[in-house]
Amino acid sequence: MDGLLLQVAPPSPTFFSLSPEWGWYIVVYFFLGGIAGGAAFLSGLLDLLGERLDRRMTRIGYLIALAAIIVGGPLLIIDLTRPERFWHMFWRSDVGGPMFKVYSPLSIGVWIIVGFVLFVGLAALASLADVGRFPRWFARFGEGVPGKIVAIGCILTGSALAGYTGLVLTGTNRPLWGDTIWITLLFLLSGISAGGAAMILFGWRRGHPGTVHWLEEMEGYSSALELIVLAIIAATIWSVVRVVWGGVWGAILLFGVIVFGILAPIYLHWRPGAFGRATVPLAAVLVLLGSFLLRTMVILSSEAV
């Protein structure tokens, strides 16, 4: 930023900080992490509260969650400027022992990912074992008390994974990110709607219609709440938003995120026959697009300041 401009007081003290230059690796990880967390959260709920007929979609959800974190997780390591030292986030290199700082969102996130992989991995393997595609022994993690513990673990770590990425941004002094407390909830809601959309996209033909309808409802609730949270952010830090989200970022927010990513899918749920059989997957694709653009916009707009 041109230093001379700062002789005029900026809209927030956060404008004096420097950009960490978190780019596309982080954008894609946040997107995949949201899908993974949302899919695990919804699959855990289906597992815990649903019926046998919901199981097929539950399995699809767990597999999506596992695949998303397997693809997304390494992006965090690649993004480090010294990736060979990624293990310093797990283990104290000076005195030994696990590395954990309760007031460091990144440190919290590392352990959330560990817990997430553990629970979702068990749930996914159990669901595969349930249909004979993995050694039957693993099916015990999807049944009875162990199954309930794993499902609850997926709900807790899934929601944590979807939300902590917002906490990472709040725990900074960057414009927009450090100016509002609402990004964690925004990313959680967006992650759940994206996770639901991914489950619908991959499972709408094979899942029970009742399960698909439930997912559409959950996705709709999340999207509607997401819209409200966006409005709250704009209203509470307008002086920052008008600078950070001016120009092209505002256009992406308005059309990419709100119109195509939130309002259009809600309309398609309301009018399920609007595009014939393509309506359900189309709505899911739009939600995923909106979720990706939301993260792109939130991360890169602040980086551009």
Add this chain to the structure above:
Amino acid sequence: MAIPMQATPVATPTGAAQPIEPAAGSALTPPGAFDAVPMGFFTDTTVCIGCKACEVACKNWNGLPADVVALSGNSYDNTLHLNGENWRHVQFIEQFSDDRADGRWLMMSDVCKHCVHAGCLEVCPTGAIIRTEYDTVVIQADVCNGCRDCIAACPFGVIEINPVSKTAMKCTLCYDRLQSGLQPACSAACPTASIRFGTIQELQEAATARVEQLNAQARDAGRPEDAYLYGADDSLLGGLNSFYLLVDRPEVYHLPATAKLPSQDLPAASALGVGGAIGLAALGAVSFRKRRMDSFAEAARDGRGEEGGRGEDRGEEAMGEER
């Protein structure tokens, strides 16, 4: 190789020298090191002449690479901001009327503030950033993995990645020199004592006296009493161990008037997230219940409650076969 510069006295406005003597060593410090008490910088911007000796001394002692020489067009400032290669940065602020008949230069040697409550130290997920026995904040280059969260957490824009080590770097307040009883290279090189090094207590006393002196001069000359200290008390991040005497608003010197710790908003943000997750889980449970009730109601309406139940079982069996 730089020539080690011996500890020199802190000159106060009243002329009374405050000697800084290396201690004999203690449990916390090696022999010849300064006593383990809070130490830092007091930068009196009114006597900075923009010579950049501090920038050069810093680069020299710390072995930092030279910048690519380019003219920024921003006054005499080609460093532009602190980063992983420039741990000192002399700002040149030109305040002139349009016809340039009236005006003044403001110059300030900027550096890491070594905050008492340091945001960078808070967020670092590897433990690479530590607080030393001198209450200063140091990044251990052999531990940092370059996640760059500290860059975003610092409210002053001090830290960046050093392109050679590929780790986050900033001023160490010459931790290595302090451990040998030497004052930091920048303050040793400063020809006008604009950068003063010492214990925080000594520096605060010297700074307070200097503000009184300047404001008394201004009062006598009929000018505004505009000298004040930035970061000397605990109102800004618990206090800055590198604090400044300024004569204009902080923003003019590219300093934030207020700053928050990154952890400040985490409890509220987490509570919103947890509340959102609980709320959505509750909505999901209600939605399940509604689905079940609708199913029962439909079965009862059709007068085939038992058949409906069996039908669901059949559906389940069918799905099982599909698997």
